[in-house]
Amino acid sequence: MALLPTCGRLYAFYNIKWVYCLSLVVFEIGSVVSALAPNSMALIIGRAVSGLGAAGLVSGTTTILAYCVALQKQAKLSPVILGMYSIGSAVGPLVGGAITDSKVLTWRFIFWMNLPFGAVGLVLVCISLRKPPPAVKGDLPWTQKIRQLDIPGAILLLGATSCLNLALQWGGIVYLWSNANVFGCLIGFGLLSITFLYLQFRGKENATIPLHIFRSRTVSASCGFMMLVQVAIVLHSYYWPIYFQSVRNTNARDSGINLLPVIVSNSLGTVFAGWIASKSGHYVPLMWIGPPILATGGGLYQLIRANSPRGQWIGFQILSGAGYGICSQMPILAVQVVLSKADIPTGLVMIMFFQMLGGALAPSVGQNIFTDGLLRNLNEMQGIDGAAVVAAGGTEFREIVPPELMNAVVDAFNSALKNVFWVALAAPALAWIVGWAMEWRKLSDAKSATTQTRATEVDEEKEK
Structure with a gap:
């Protein structure tokens, strides 16, 4: 990433x-x-x-x-x-x-x-x-190419993202949030990020990420949009299998099979949205339609129980997958409409970067919320060692939990998962709001947009 x-x-x-x-x-x-x-x-x-x-x-x-x-x-x-x-x-x-x-x-x-x-x-x-x-x-x-690769900037970005992910994984679970390991990582993330942004501002065209591309509100909104919807879909992909294994006592292979409704509906939604965008030339409306459907799939998890019928969770997964498929490729098209040809590779990479950032943050944030909620639920039960259950994992805990408390522990797992799926609702809801910041453009506007962007760049060069 x-x-x-x-x-x-x-x-x-x-x-x-x-x-x-x-x-x-x-x-x-x-x-x-x-x-x-x-x-x-x-x-x-x-x-x-x-x-x-x-x-x-x-x-x-x-x-x-x-x-x-x-x-x-x-x-x-x-x-x-x-x-x-x-x-x-x-x-x-x-x-x-x-x-x-x-x-x-x-x-x-x-x-x-x-x-x-x-x-x-x-x-x-x-x-x-x-x-x-x-x-x-x-x-x-070749010397200018090396400078524009901005190796120092890449090293700073690598350090900053590592610090952030470690802090989110450790905080409140492995260590207290006030612990030096967690707090130090957060400080390191802040300092490295500030230094990285300073280098990007000073380096201009030699920077890893030329900041001028973010002057376009479409680029900025597309990056934020992609990160938020990716957080939601990764939470679905990561925690539905945990539901199947921990709550329904399904093995790893079958839990993967049970995730197919998300995968298939995602693929079909992507193809359908691509066809609509290519025929109409409009991509912005699809960024308004997809997130609410994705959010609905996350919100409906609150209705899931240990004995929920198959048709119920399949339907919820289909909503999530279809919602993500409808909107997930639109930022890739959007940045190509508003950027010049020289900036398109950088713009596309930034979309991919924020997509992977969302994918990296989702398990860290989700695991923190899930483990914290699970420990709270388990610690309220008499005769249960919460830490031992968490350490045992989503399937092996059945070997250490007394039969008479098994249903209560399973409910504790399901309750903790509900906390995670609230995030899977909130993230696409925020993405929907961000989507309204997009410029209203069509795919056929790419040539005129490129010409306009190049004219702007010429004016900036004259000012320099």
Whole structure:
């Protein structure tokens, strides 16, 4: 997440085909390190290497699409890409769980599996991008390219996001909020963020994130919108399986299968919204329609009980998935309408950055709320060691809880989950409010918007 802006800028400076291929190779190297890891530290390092490659892949996918496909057609093709992501999100945990449970394959085979898929992807990219369009800033001298990558800024951003996530995970659970570990991380996040913003302001075009793109209220609103809806959908994806395992005593494989209504409705909603946007040229109304549907899915969880019928929770999941699918791709289209061609890669990367930021914050915030609520509920029961139940996890707690108290503990889990789903209601509700800050533009306005933006840039250069 933290390296997305830096990796995204590579596509503005160098051949997009080879940057993408190199990112894929780095991702695969990380997979090999993970597969061969002799200990946890080596596994963590392998995942970090893969994360670096993934930053290039995520930013490259949208950038290549923006470079090679007309904006009107992107509204149809973006849902295909997002649909593949949704399918992978559904199939990946199921296949990964089956492989991990296998005594023959073991968890290491999960990382070996990446190699043939990566090889196929590498061949496809090489074939399909025989003559990639030139990089928009490819004529800059290499020294200026290095400066504009802003390595110090990337390091500060990495430190700031790490401090924030650690503070949100530890606060109130592992340590008190007043503990030096938590408070120190929050102070570190603040100081590193301020220093990062100062470098961006001083660096102007050499900064990791050129702040001038946020002068457009569409860009600023799109980033905030994407972060908020991502918080909601990640909470759904993360905590519905916990409901199935802890409350309904479902195994890990079946809990993944039970999440399919979210995945399928998300994919269908994405395709439908893309078709509407490509036909009408309007994307802003979809940013007003999707969040309330997504919020409704989160709010209706308050009706869920341990014995709720299948049709009830399937319906709630369908609402959540469809709501997210309707609106999630619209910020990607919006920034391309209002930004110049040179700024589009940066704008797209910022959308991806805030999307991943929401995805990173959601489990940290959700876990804090869930664990805090669960401990409060359990500590009110006689004969229950709340800390031991939490440590046992969402399925193993049944081995240490007396049968006569089992229903009460299950209700405690469900009650704590309801606290989390209030956040899944509030986040898209805020996104709906943010969506009203969007400029009313159409996909067909992209050319005029680009011309206007370039004229503004020329005026700014004259003033300098």
